[in-house]
Amino acid sequence: MRRNSTLIPKRISAIRFTLMDPNEIRRMSAVEVKTADTYKDDGHAFRQGLMDSRMGVIEPGIRCETCGNKYDECPSHFGHIQLELPVIHIGFVNLLKRTLKSTCNTCSQILLHDAKGTHPSNPELS
Known part of the structure; x- marks a missing residue:
């Protein structure tokens, strides 16, 4: 990256992880x-x-x-x-479990913290 380049901040609207x-x-x-x-x-x-x-x-x-x-x-x-x-790859079981635990069961948004009241869009859902 050039030193004099202007950095324009961007907001990430979504991240999607999938298997091929x-x-x-x-x-x-x-x-x-x-x-x-x-x-x-x-x-x-x-x-x-x-x-x-x-x-x-x-x-x-x-x-x-x-x-x-x-x-x-x-x-x-x-x-x-x-x-x-089809065969289930046993190496993905724990990753899948952690991924599901890190998302809200109601709206599927990513849970950023474990503490109550920290749901990304609705603290009552935490």
Whole structure:
């Protein structure tokens, strides 16, 4: 940012946190992983395996098939696994619980404090 630039304060009207939907994950994914195999007998990674070089590489001298960078320059890219049924990610359970506890049950606004009378728009709802 330039030192002489004029900063104009802005008010945030909303923040929305979501998980990526399955279609977005597939669109952004570098590869669909279809096998748990990693390397062939000749030392090369299995195509559509856990070490597919489209997700990045870990061996010096080999370039990533997605970005063309070497192992120490590639940011890495994620793949996806197509499951038969939806699965709840256990890692999000506590986050979901905390998020729900931090919003008002009546109006869904974010609760800023635990103290009574501190509801963002109606102190009686705290």
